[in-house]
Amino acid sequence: MLSYFVQIHKQPGNEDVSLPRKMSEQASGYDLYAAVDSDVVLEPGARALIPTGISLAMPDGLEAQIRPRSGLALKHGITCLNTPGTIDADYRGEIKVLLINLGQEPFAIARNERIAQMVFQAVPAVTLVEVEELSATVRGEGGFGHTGK
Numbered sequence: 001m002l003s004y005f006v007q008i009h010k011q012p013g014n015e016d017v018s019l020p021r022k023m024s025e026q027a028s029g030y031d032l033y034a035a036v037d038s039d040v041v042l043e044p045g046a047r048a049l050i051p052t053g054i055s056l057a058m059p060d061g062l063e064a065q066i067r068p069r070s071g072l073a074l075k076h077g078i079t080c081l082n083t084p085g086t087i088d089a090d091y092r093g094e095i096k097v098l099l100i101n102l103g104q105e106p107f108a109i110a111r112n113e114r115i116a117q118m119v120f121q122a123v124p125a126v127t128l129v130e131v132e133e134l135s136a137t138v139r140g141e142g143g144f145g146h147t148g149k
């Protein structure tokens, strides 16, 4: 199993906000906690950028993905608008979560509430090489449902 050390830093004023946490031993995601000063109410259809109070330093070759929590999505229609959100290895700013309320009722996000999850992924080193022609395949240019139902 690949293993990495990732540095985590709490933004000042957020000592009380939980660090990202795995809720079971083999969970893929670390739950992220809202570092809002007071409740943020998301009206149906509204979106908001929710701070988490943390920033990271990952080794080169790693990214973090911000993904929705299925329970919030099922019960309240709360999901991430840009999912999965991409946290780059060289980003040192506060991690924020762009939530949207696709439900029918207003939803209040409280300080220290679990709002999303963060999954670390290895990113291969890729060099794009421009060529005049691409190698042939059976599929060719077929896509967007060309194989039918």
Ligand SMILES: O=c1ccn([C@H]2C[C@H](O)[C@@H](COP(=O)(O)OP(=O)(O)OP(=O)(O)O)O2)c(=O)[nH]1
Pocket (backbone or CB within 6 Å): 066, 082, 084, 085, 086, 087, 088, 089, 091, 094, 095, 096, 097, 098
């Ligand atoms: O859900 C997210 C997505 C991104 N980010 C931060 C980390 C990421 O490294 C940076 C830039 O994200 P992205 O590349 O998605 O944004 P962009 O719209 O392309 O902006 P930029 O020009 O700053 O790269 O913003 C978050 O905190 N949460």
